[in-house]
Structures are given as C-alpha cells and as structure tokens.
Amino acid sequence: MLVNAELYVKDLPGQLVDSLTPISMVDGNITAVVHDREQIVNQRICVNVTFEVADNKGLDRLKAIWKSKDVMIARMGSVYETHTMEYMLIGKFSAANVEKLLEEASNVVSLESSDVSYSSKNATSTRTAMITAEVLTPEDLEKLDRFFRSACRESGIVYIRGL
Amino acid sequence: MAGFGTVGQGFAEVLALRKDFIKERYGEDARLVCVMDSSTYAADPDGLDPLELVARKKSTGKVGDVRYQDSVEVMKSVEFDLLVEVSPTDVKTGGAGLKSITFALESKKDVITVNKGPLALKFGELVSLARKNRCKFRFEGSVGGAMPIINLCHENLVGEKIASIRGIFNGTCNYILSKMDNGQTFEQALKEAQQMGYAETDPTNDIEGYDSACKAVILANSVFGRDVTFSDVEITGISSITSEAIALAAANNMVIRLIGEVSPTKLEVSPRLIPKGHPLSIAGTLNAAQIVSDLAGPISISGRGAGRKETASAILSDLIAIMDDRKRT
Numbered sequence: 476m477l478v479n480a481e482l483y484v485k486d487l488p489g490q491l492v493d494s495l496t497p498i499s500m501v502d503g504n505i506t507a508v509v510h511d512r513e514q515i516v517n518q519r520i521c522v523n524v525t526f527e528v529a530d531n532k533g534l535d536r537l538k539a540i541w542k543s544k545d546v547m548i549a550r551m552g553s554v555y556e557t558h559t560m561e562y563m564l565i566g567k568f569s570a571a572n573v574e575k576l577l578e579e580a581s582n583v584v585s586l587e588s589s590d591v592s593y594s595s596k597n598a599t600s601t602r603t604a605m606i607t608a609e610v611l612t613p614e615d616l617e618k619l620d621r622f623f624r625s626a627c628r629e630s631g632i633v634y635i636r637g638l
Numbered sequence: 639m640a641g642f643g644t645v646g647q648g649f650a651e652v653l654a655l656r657k658d659f660i661k662e663r664y665g666e667d668a669r670l671v672c673v674m675d676s677s678t679y680a681a682d683p684d685g686l687d688p689l690e691l692v693a694r695k696k697s698t699g700k701v702g703d704v705r706y707q708d709s710v711e712v713m714k715s716v717e718f719d720l721l722v723e724v725s726p727t728d729v730k731t732g733g734a735g736l737k738s739i740t741f742a743l744e745s746k747k748d749v750i751t752v753n754k755g756p757l758a759l760k761f762g763e764l765v766s767l768a769r770k771n772r773c774k775f776r777f778e779g780s781v782g783g784a785m786p787i788i789n790l791c792h793e794n795l796v797g798e799k800i801a802s803i804r805g806i807f808n809g810t811c812n813y814i815l816s817k818m819d820n821g822q823t824f825e826q827a828l829k830e831a832q833q834m835g836y837a838e839t840d841p842t843n844d845i846e847g848y849d850s851a852c853k854a855v856i857l858a859n860s861v862f863g864r865d866v867t868f869s870d871v872e873i874t875g876i877s878s879i880t881s882e883a884i885a886l887a888a889a890n891n892m893v894i895r896l897i898g899e900v901s902p903t904k905l906e907v908s909p910r911l912i913p914k915g916h917p918l919s920i921a922g923t924l925n926a927a928q929i930v931s932d933l934a935g936p937i938s939i940s941g942r943g944a945g946r947k948e949t950a951s952a953i954l955s956d957l958i959a960i961m962d963d964r965k966r967t
Contacts, residue, residue, distance in 0.1 A: 561890065561892070561911050563883055563886065563887065563894075563911060565878060565879070565880055565882075565883050592886065592889075592890075593886075594882035594883070594885065594886050601880060601882075602882070603880065603882045603883045603886050605886050605887070605890060633874070633878040633879075634874075635879075635883070635894060635908070635909045635910060635911055636908075636910060636911065637892075637910065637911040637912075637913075638804065638897075638910055638911070638912060638913075638916070638918070
C-alpha cells in the first residue's frame with residue numbers, strides 16, 4: 476500500500492534521518508520526501524513522506540516506532556493514483572458554458588479536480604479554453620473523452636485532447 | 639513500373655544507384671522492363687536504362703513514345719514478375735493504381751506500392767488476392783515515407799503484442815502547425831507551405847486529415863489485422879486551429895500536432911495536445927510515430943515522410959525483402 480504521512484520532527488541535527496529510518500525497519504520503500512523547513516509548528520519541522528509498506532500490520536509497527544522516537548504524526552492517509560487529461564475547446568462559448576459543461580461532466584465521472592484557463596478574447600468571438608481534468612481510473616478518462624467529444628460536437632465546438 | 643512522377647523517377651535513380659549492390663547480392667540485375675507514366679510507356683524485355691528514362695521524362699515530359707489508354711492492356715503485353723505501383727493516389731475510387739495492382743496480383747505477380755488510395759479502400763481484398771495467388775505484396779512507403787514503420791512492426795517487433803501506434807503521418811500539417819508555433823496564422827503558414835511545395839494548391843487532403851486517415855487505415859489493417867476502410871476513421875483536420883489555441887497550448891508547455899491513433903479499438907486522426915519534448919512534438923516536415931508494445935514498451939521513430947529519394951528508399955527496402963524471399967525459396 477502507498478501511504479503519505481505528514482510528520483513533525485524536532486529541529487535538531489539527525490532528526491530527519493531518524494524519522495525516515497523506521498520506514499526501512501518495517502521493510503518499507505520511500506518514494507518521495509519533502510523536508511519543509513518553512514512549515515514549523517511548536518519548534519518542529521514538517522517532513523512529508525510518501526512510502527510503500529506491505530500491509531496495515533507493518534504500518535502499525537511503523538507508527539509505534541515513530542511514537543517511541545518522539546516523531547509527531549500530523550496526518551496520514553492512503554495515496555491513490557489519478558489520471559490527468561488536458562482538453563482544449565475552440566469555438567463560440569462563454570465561461571458559463573464551460574462551467575455548465577464541467578458540471579455535466581462531473582455527473583458522468585467523478586472529477587477529482589478540474590482547472591480551466593481561457594484565451595483573452597471575449598465571448599462574442601471565437602475563444603479558446605484549456606481544461607485540465609483529473610479522474611481516478613483510465614475508464615473514467617475514456618468516459619470523459621466520450622462526453623467531451625459528444626458535447627462539443629453537438630455545440631459545434633472544436634475539441635482537442637491530450638495524448 | 640506504373641507511374642513515373644516524382645517517386646517513380648526517384649526509384650529509377652535509386653535502382654541505378656544500387657545496381658552494383660543488387661548484382662552483388664543476387665548475382666543478377668533488377669531489370670526495368672516496362673515503365674508507364676499517365677499517358678505513355680516504354681518497354682524493353684532486355685531492360686531499360688533508368689537514368690535515360692528520367693532524362694527523357696525531364697526533357698519531353700513523357701517517359702515513352704507509345705501512348706496507351708489502359709494500363710492493364712500494357713501489362714498484358716509485357717513479361718514481368720513484379721509491379722512497382724507509384725501512380726498518383728485517388729482516395730475516392732482507388733483509381734488506375736487499384737486496377738493495376740489488382741491485375742498484377744490476379745496474374746500472380748509480386749507488387750510493391752506506395753499508393754495509399756487502393757490500400758485505404760481495398761486492403762482486405764488485395765491482401766486476400768495476394769495470399770490466394772501466393773504473391774508478395776509490400777507497401778512500406780505508403781505510410782511515413784522513409785520512416786520504416788510497417789516493416790518494423792511486421793519484422794522486428796514480430797513477437798510483440800502491439801497495443802497502439804500514434805504518429806504524425808502528414809508532413810504538410812506538421813509544417814503548418816510548427817510555423818503557427820512561431821507566431822504565424824493558419825492562413826500564413828498554409829500559404830508558406832504551398833510556396834515551399836509541401837502543400838498542394840488544393841490542400842484539403844492534407845489539412846482536413848484525409849491523407850493521415852488513409853495511413854491510419856493501412857496501419858490498422860496491416861499491423862492490427864483489422865478490417866477497416868477510410869470511412870471508418872474518425873477524422874478532425876487542422877483548419878480550425880487558431881493562433882489563440884496554439885498560444886494557450888504554448889502557455890501550458892504544449893504544442894498541437896495532427897496525430898493518427900491506431901489500436902485494436904481506436905482509429906482516429908485529430909489534433910492533439912502534445913507536451914513539449916515528447917517524441918511526437920517534433921517540428922517541420924518530419925513524420926514520427928510511437929509504437930507501444932507489451933515487451934518493448936514505447937518505441938519512437940521519425941523520418942522524412944515524403945520526397946523523391948526518401949520514398950524510393952522505402953520501395954528499395956521492399957524490393958530487397960522480396961528478392962531475399964525469392965532467394966530463400
């Protein structure tokens with residue numbers, strides 16, 4: 476299982492290594508670490524670590540080791556993979572049209588996140604919108620593709636998607 | 639050889655250029671016994687001089703002295719064992735090319751073609767005919783010019799399960815979109831492509847994606863064993879791409895390219911957003927393709943998609959493959 480944890484360690488030399496070594500002790504595998512010295516709480520510094528661990532038993536052992544080493548666990552959760560796709564729309568539409576389109580899209584698939592940027596032209600002429608959408612599965616991505624393709628065809632909007 | 643335009647003349651030159659190589663490899667010459675252009679032909683059972691034919695075509699506009707109406711009648715009058723079919727493409731009917739290829743295969747002659755029309759319209763029938771009559775039928779130059787995509791999939795990746803092929807199969811569109819990356823409008827870029835000789839006076843086939851669609855059909859049928867024709871391709875061209883769209887893509891570190899996508903379930907030609915630095919983000923008139931297979935993963939290739947010598951190089955590779963095959967059997 477892939478886990479992300481936000482830890483707070485004392486601002487002393489060796490504390491970062493001390494907070495990460497226990498992951499190896501439970502046969503875990505670190506995939507990412509951010510040592511954020513800007514984020515300080517009660518004179519402790521934030522360490523955001525993502526790691527793989529075999530099962531919940533291993534995770535419980537890890538939590539116990541961290542507790543014994545005075546490493547504070549602020550937040551912990553599973554990490555899941557997401558799939559991102561970019562869509563560009565070219566045509567005569569307004570920001571409200573795109574908002575509505577995204578709302579309809581979220582009824583078709585579960586959108587984890589979406590972001591829209593526009594070219595500077597006003598709504599009376601052809602304009603361009605770039606949508607970045609994040610979904611949970613490749614199947615959702617297929618559904619989203621089909622939805623945008625069909626909706627754009629009906630509205631006479633040119634639709635370009637990412638790879 | 640049926641067709642003596644740019645590609646035909648290029649192949650004649652390449653035959654002359656590789657004369658010694660062929661003689662050394664096979665112990666005999668590849669004899670050009672008959673060459674047809676659109677209205678005349680030249681024939682000699684002892685072999686024609688390829689360079690003389692090119693010179694004659696350049697000076698008189700004709701390859702031969704004898705006029706003809708029907709290419710099949712010409713082929714009936716000549717003894718030959720392989721047809722190189724390089725006449726102009728007709729994606730609506732298959733044109734004279736389809737007729738010549740069909741006749742050659744029915745007559746149990748091997749065929750090499752770069753003509754997309756017959757392949758996009760009648761691939762299944764032509765391959766079945768070739769199989770039935772035990773003919774070799776090769777068409778490497780029909781997709782990607784000098785970029786060896788079909789033979790790569792058939793020969794080098796023969797043990798792989800190919801999941802998808804995505805590629806830039808039209809150099810003209812890529813040239814236009816690359817120019818738009820540099821700030822030109824679509825109209826300006828198209829005009830420049832026409833002035834440079836990359837785009838036809840009527841650019842519809844290129845910019846509306848029809849040319850790329852023909853190539854997608856050839857790949858779908860030949861690599862994925864599908865049974866599809868031109869009308870099965872979902873096509874969107876590049877004529878609606880605006881400068882604003884290009885600029886917005888660039889602001890997100892992307893470019894727009896016309897991509898053909900072929901897989902066991904997809905058959906599509908459309909503009910796509912490509913991250914800068916991706917193998918398919920190339921600029922200029924180059925063609926490129928990314929083949930994704932189960933064991934090898936993604937394989938990227940690129941090359942000149944058109945041109946006299948470049949397309950002739952693909953025909954030469956098909957000729958050598960056929961001659962190698964004949965030598966083995």
